[in-house]
Amino acid sequence: MNRPAGAVDTHLSPSLFSGSLGTEPLLAVDNLHVEFTTRQGVARAVNGVSYSLDAGETLAVLGESGSGKSVTAQAIMGILDMPPARIPKGEIRFRGTDLLKLSESARSQIRGQQIAMVFQDALSALNPVFTVGWQIAEMFRVHRGMGRKAAYAKAIELMERVRIPAAKQRVNDYPHQFSGGMRQRIMIAMSIALDPEILIADEPTTALDVTVQAQIMELLAELQRESNMAMILITHDLGVVADVADKIAVMYAGRIVENAPVHDVYKNPAHPYAKGLLESIPRVDLKGQELYAIKGLPPNLLDMPTGCAFHPRCPYKQDECVTEVPPLHQISGTRSSACHYWREVLDGTAG
Numbered sequence: 070m071n072r073p074a075g076a077v078d079t080h081l082s083p084s085l086f087s088g089s090l091g092t093e094p095l096l097a098v099d100n101l102h103v104e105f106t107t108r109q110g111v112a113r114a115v116n117g118v119s120y121s122l123d124a125g126e127t128l129a130v131l132g133e134s135g136s137g138k139s140v141t142a143q144a145i146m147g148i149l150d151m152p153p154a155r156i157p158k159g160e161i162r163f164r165g166t167d168l169l170k171l172s173e174s175a176r177s178q179i180r181g182q183q184i185a186m187v188f189q190d191a192l193s194a195l196n197p198v199f200t201v202g203w204q205i206a207e208m209f210r211v212h213r214g215m216g217r218k219a220a221y222a223k224a225i226e227l228m229e230r231v232r233i234p235a236a237k238q239r240v241n242d243y244p245h246q247f248s249g250g251m252r253q254r255i256m257i258a259m260s261i262a263l264d265p266e267i268l269i270a271d272e273p274t275t276a277l278d279v280t281v282q283a284q285i286m287e288l289l290a291e292l293q294r295e296s297n298m299a300m301i302l303i304t305h306d307l308g309v310v311a312d313v314a315d316k317i318a319v320m321y322a323g324r325i326v327e328n329a330p331v332h333d334v335y336k337n338p339a340h341p342y343a344k345g346l347l348e349s350i351p352r353v354d355l356k357g358q359e360l361y362a363i364k365g366l367p368p369n370l371l372d373m374p375t376g377c378a379f380h381p382r383c384p385y386k387q388d389e390c391v392t393e394v395p396p397l398h399q400i401s402g403t404r405s406s407a408c409h410y411w412r413e414v415l416d417g418t419a420g
């Protein structure tokens with residue numbers, strides 16, 4: 070499906086939700102549940118996820134495929150196919166308003182204009198039959214009512230802002246004429262075109278080589294600083310978030326298993342899964358040594374393990390882990406862990 074970044078399906082929507090925030094965060098996901106009905110049964114992809122985001126803040130949501138991180142983001146954007154998806158419980162409050170209670174037309178006004186998304190695969194998200202300039206300009210024509218010439222001038226300006234070399238000459242090129250990194254820059258340009266308050270970047274660097282990955286992350290951080298935009302960065306790679314994120318929500322099997330300021334997780338994770346992810350990051354000082362990998366596979370959402378969903382892979386598993394689902398223990402004002410043995414994990418005596 071060609072799905073332009075921040076695609077909005079209404080015309081000319083002026084500014085939307087601009088109420089005062091008071092003590093409410095800019096975005097609050099509260100006890101969100103998302104399930105999918107399949108022929109084999111009901112897959113509970115998101116099980117009671119809560120997180121929040123303030124203006125200018127970056128939250129990294131980390132986890133393997135199937136952990137629920139992208140499904141949560143799609144629920145925030147309102148782009149889940151329902152059915153087969155269903156949201157039986159939870160709230161997604163943006164500026165204090167529960168998005169789940171809004172009509173589709175109200176949600177479509179927020180989508181792209183106040184909350185925008187950069188998708189992983191720029192080639193399939195961009196429309197191959199339109200020039201990149203046309204696709205960026207269309208955002209301004211549809212949502213800001215600009216004429217063709219002014220919209221193209223804005224498109225060039227945005228291409229320059231995301232550092233596409235020779236933007237004026239390349240504005241009439243098609244997506245396939247750009248490299249993967251440049252296409253991702255174009256996606257980013259489209260997503261920030263309408264000055265969103267929140268940018269959701271779903272694995273924005275996965276398909277790119279390491280050097281280009283670093284450049285894209287740098288670009289996102291710079292754009293965020295310039296506009297005080299909040300960002301949710303979805304990734305499976307703990308290595309890419311250290312310099313960009315303020316806090317991390319680590320997800321496993323549809324739940325948040327550790328929630329903490331980024332430096333706390335790097336210094337000393339409070340959940341064995343987060344610890345495993347940290348140990349899996351390649352390190353130059355360990356050159357020649359075998360890279361650590363978390364053993365086993367993520368669970369089947371249609372047949373979840375009993376107790377702690379991570380227990381079949383956890384090196385610290387105890388009998389209790391097989392029968393009792395660990396609650397999300399509040400460790401401090403800013404940190405929580407869904408492990409029965411978080412204290413032992415933190416002080417290194419677990420197992």
Ligand code: SF4
Pocket residue numbers: 340341342377378379380383384385386387390395407408409410411
């Ligand atoms: Fe491991 Fe048990 Fe903690 Fe789950 S609750 S992460 S199995 S120690």
